[in-house]
Amino acid sequence: MRPMVASHRxxxxxxxxxxxxxxxxxxxxxAEAARALGELLLHGDNVRLHESQTELELAAxxxxxxLVDWLNELVYFAEAERWVPLDGEVTVExxxxxxxxxxxxxxLHVERAPSQVKAATLxxxxxVEAEGRVTANVILDV
Amino acid sequence: xxxxxxxxxxxxxxxxxxxxxxxMHVPARVYxxxxxxxxxxxxxxxxxxxxxxxxxxxxxxVYAMPDVHEGYGFPVGGVAxxxxxxxxxxxxxxxxxxxxxxxxxxxxxxxxxxxxxxxTVTHELSRSVPSGTGRTTRQGLDARExxxxxxxxxxxxxxxxxxxxxxxxxxxxxxxxxxADPAMVSDRAKTRGHDQLGTxxxxxxxxxxxxxxxxxxxxxxxxxxxxxxxVTVLIHTGSRGLGHQVCTDYVRKxxxxxxxxxxxxxxxxxxxAPFTSPEGQAYFAAMNAAANFAWAxxxxxxxxxxxxxxxxxxxxxxxxxxVAHNIAKVEEHDGQRLLVHRKGxxxxxxxxxxxxxxxxxxxxxxxxIPGSMxxxxxxxxxxxxxxxxxxASSCHGAGRRMSRGAAKRAVQGAEVRRELAQRGIVxxxxxAAELAEEAPLAYKxxxxxxxxxxxxxxxxxxxxxxxLGVVKG
Numbered sequence: 077m078r079p080m081v082a083s084h085r086x087x088x089x090x091x092x093x094x095x096x097x098x099x100x101x102x103x104x105x106x107a108e109a110a111r112a113l114g115e116l117l118l119h120g121d122n123v124r125l126h127e128s129q130t131e132l133e134l135a136a137x138x139x140x141x142x143l144v145d146w147l148n149e150l151v152y153f154a155e156a157e158r159w160v161p162l163d164g165e166v167t168v169e170x171x172x173x174x175x176x177x178x179x180x181x182x183x184l185h186v187e188r189a190p191s192q193v194k195a196a197t198l199x200x201x202x203x204v205e206a207e208g209r210v211t212a213n214v215i216l217d218v
Numbered sequence: 219x220x221x222x223x224x225x226x227x228x229x230x231x232x233x234x235x236x237x238x239x240x241x242m243h244v245p246a247r248v249y250x251x252x253x254x255x256x257x258x259x260x261x262x263x264x265x266x267x268x269x270x271x272x273x274x275x276x277x278x279x280v281y282a283m284p285d286v287h288e289g290y291g292f293p294v295g296g297v298a299x300x301x302x303x304x305x306x307x308x309x310x311x312x313x314x315x316x317x318x319x320x321x322x323x324x325x326x327x328x329x330x331x332x333x334x335x336x337x338t339v340t341h342e343l344s345r346s347v348p349s350g351t352g353r354t355t356r357q358g359l360d361a362r363e364x365x366x367x368x369x370x371x372x373x374x375x376x377x378x379x380x381x382x383x384x385x386x387x388x389x390x391x392x393x394x395x396x397x398a399d400p401a402m403v404s405d406r407a408k409t410r411g412h413d414q415l416g417t418x419x420x421x422x423x424x425x426x427x428x429x430x431x432x433x434x435x436x437x438x439x440x441x442x443x444x445x446x447x448x449v450t451v452l453i454h455t456g457s458r459g460l461g462h463q464v465c466t467d468y469v470r471k472x473x474x475x476x477x478x479x480x481x482x483x484x485x486x487x488x489x490x491a492p493f494t495s496p497e498g499q500a501y502f503a504a505m506n507a508a509a510n511f512a513w514a515x516x517x518x519x520x521x522x523x524x525x526x527x528x529x530x531x532x533x534x535x536x537x538x539x540x541v542a543h544n545i546a547k548v549e550e551h552d553g554q555r556l557l558v559h560r561k562g563x564x565x566x567x568x569x570x571x572x573x574x575x576x577x578x579x580x581x582x583x584x585x586x587i588p589g590s591m592x593x594x595x596x597x598x599x600x601x602x603x604x605x606x607x608x609x610a611s612s613c614h615g616a617g618r619r620m621s622r623g624a625a626k627r628a629v630q631g632a633e634v635r636r637e638l639a640q641r642g643i644v645x646x647x648x649x650a651a652e653l654a655e656e657a658p659l660a661y662k663x664x665x666x667x668x669x670x671x672x673x674x675x676x677x678x679x680x681x682x683x684x685x686l687g688v689v690k691g
Contacts, residue, residue: 093285148466198489199290
């Protein structure tokens with residue numbers, strides 16, 4: 077079986093933005109979520125400065141919370157440190173406490189803080205792992 | 219019974235019985251006429267509203283205003299009241315933009331005096347008030363200044379000369395909620411907000427120069443200082459990144475804490491905790507602080523707007539009222555103290571309510587309803603019956619009916635700008651795409667929404683305002 081290529085699309089929502097994701101593993105899905113958010117945050121006019129690498133760690137009590145917290149972490153850095161994620165690698169470890177991610181990201185520094193996204197929400201958030209693929213839906217407040 | 223089997227119980231009220239969904243404690247009531255109700259059924263508003271009816275301690279009924287549309291957790295345009303001692307508080311019932319709200323100022327000049335300067339004045343306002351994505355003030359607040367604003371709201375701006383006692387008298391809660399505690403606001407929230415005081419932000423936020431097009435209630439309009447032809451300014455914004463982060467922080471905390479309190483909910487974005495619990499009280503203190511930041515933000519924008527008007531026209535810009543439409547407040551209804559969550563809903567106290575400033579006690583609280591870009595806005599005042607009808611809550615705008623993507627497919631930004639220009643309306647917007655996203659066709663008909671509020675006896679119309687110049691966030 078060919079490995080699944082991670083992908084995302086933005087689904088219509090009356091007032092917000094719904095992000096639909098699929099990947100071969102939870103780590104790949106979280107990396108794809110970062111790419112998708114970066115795409116959304118780079119929309120519009122902004123001055124692109126330079127690229128750099130960063131490493132981040134995050135823990136949550138389940139997979140859905142990890143996805144939402146991960147996106148919110150990136151929303152915070154976009155506004156506070158003025159960079160957006162481009163792509164990267166994410167690994168996930170799980171234990172009885174929940175799950176933890178370690179990410180190595182390529183990021184783009186920008187002149188103005190991108191604040192199109194207020195937050196990722198837990199509304200209807202869904203992370204499903206089955207038959208070698210992981211799918212997820214999450215709504216972003218914009 | 220399913221949520222789709224709503225009964226029309228009066229000309230402007232549809233009711234969904236509490237048997238419609240498992241664990242609903244109270245019925246759901248929707249203020250709408252037949253046209254609006256059909257639009258409301260097109261998204262997940264009713265599903266979200268009936269989810270709210272399952273929250274612990276919810277009382278009487280949950281309400282949807284006629285501008286309701288799907289959001290996350292609560293629908294936007296949703297109202298729910300919880301018993302103070304046994305109910306919960308839910309950050310999702312307030313939303314990410316804590317104390318998003320509206321303020322109206324009235325000038326001493328007539329529309330005809332402004333017209334020759336409209337383009338320049340709108341341009342100057344767009345330069346003075348940072349708007350759009352990532353626009354911040356040049357100089358941020360230091361930690362002491364920010365804590366002062368979180369604790370004291372608009373009142374913290376007295377020393378700077380940016381606010382007057384008259385302004386405070388006609389700002390909801392005098393621009394300061396007393397239960398605010400800056401220590402409950404995270405460093406991240408403070409980092410996001412420290413350089414955003416006096417900024418509009420993006421999305422549907424705006425500053426609009428308008429004129430009074432029609433007066434419906436002469437007596438109430440006189441009390442508000444409004445008469446036909448006068449130029450007004452409407453400011454719509456909230457607590458910016460600071461409020462967004464407060465909501466993010468506390469949804470996360472409550473999502474983790476709910477199991478400890480034995481609370482189960484149908485949607486995790488309704489994450490909540492007992493109001494009297496440490497988590498509930500911490501969120502309430504942080505939410506009050508973010509609300510104070512929002513009042514100071516709108517006051518700072520009003521100050522900059524006054525400076526521009528003074529340069530061009532001299533004279534005063536007098537604050538008519540400032541009201542929140544994303545907030546949770548303890549109020550008395552049905553003879554008991556309740557925590558009223560309003561998400562995309564405007565408080566609408568009737569005449570002689572003790573929380574109203576003396577000037578508005580005889581007529582009721584001004585309710586400010588912005589229309590969509592290029593359409594009319596309304597000033598209403600709350601009726602005496604509003605408490606029993608909707609916990610004294612009204613609509614907060616026209617209400618979206620079309621996604622941003624659909625709006626952009628339906629119309630181009632340049633087309634919107636041209637159409638507005640043909641009607642004599644000047645627009646300053648960060649981008650053409652954002653102009654299309656906020657095009658009037660993406661929203662419900664504000665006239666119909668306001669007519670439902672009046673028909674249902676929640677509030678009555680005082681005046682209609684027409685746009686002249688729009689600075690879009």
